[in-house]
Amino acid sequence: MFECQKCGKCCTLFHLFPEGSEPRSTLDSGDGTCRYFDRESRLCTIYDSRPIICNHVKYYDTYLADRMTLDEYETFIKIFCERIRRDDV
Numbered sequence: 001m002f003e004c005q006k007c008g009k010c011c012t013l014f015h016l017f018p019e020g021s022e023p024r025s026t027l028d029s030g031d032g033t034c035r036y037f038d039r040e041s042r043l044c045t046i047y048d049s050r051p052i053i054c055n056h057v058k059y060y061d062t063y064l065a066d067r068m069t070l071d072e073y074e075t076f077i078k079i080f081c082e083r084i085r086r087d088d089v
């Protein structure tokens with residue numbers, strides 16, 4: 001099971017998405033950080049109603065369940081998370 005360490009870094013990378021694209025157009029506050037990100041606590045202020053892109057289990061159930069197992073998807077997320085935390089994205 002993937003366990004997020006709550007570093008908050010993946011909520012600050014919307015500048016990496018093409019301009020005008022989803023989710024950048026709805027979430028980016030202007031500097032790549034999500035408009036719902038609390039910069040002090042580094043936590044999501046709308047966690048229980050966060051968009052599906054931020055909820056990996058819901059995202060998996062909706063888009064990927066017929067293509068791979070949740071374990072496989074979580075392996076991918078873990079690698080991506082580790083790269084984000086190393087500033088390697």
Ligand code: SF4
Pocket residue numbers: 003004005006007008009010011081082084085
């Ligand atoms: S980068 Fe990884 S540990 Fe940090 S908030 Fe995102 S998923 Fe969690």
Ligand code: SF4
Pocket residue numbers: 010011027034035036037038043044045046047050051054
């Ligand atoms: S909605 Fe919440 S979890 Fe999603 S990027 Fe914004 S702050 Fe992070």
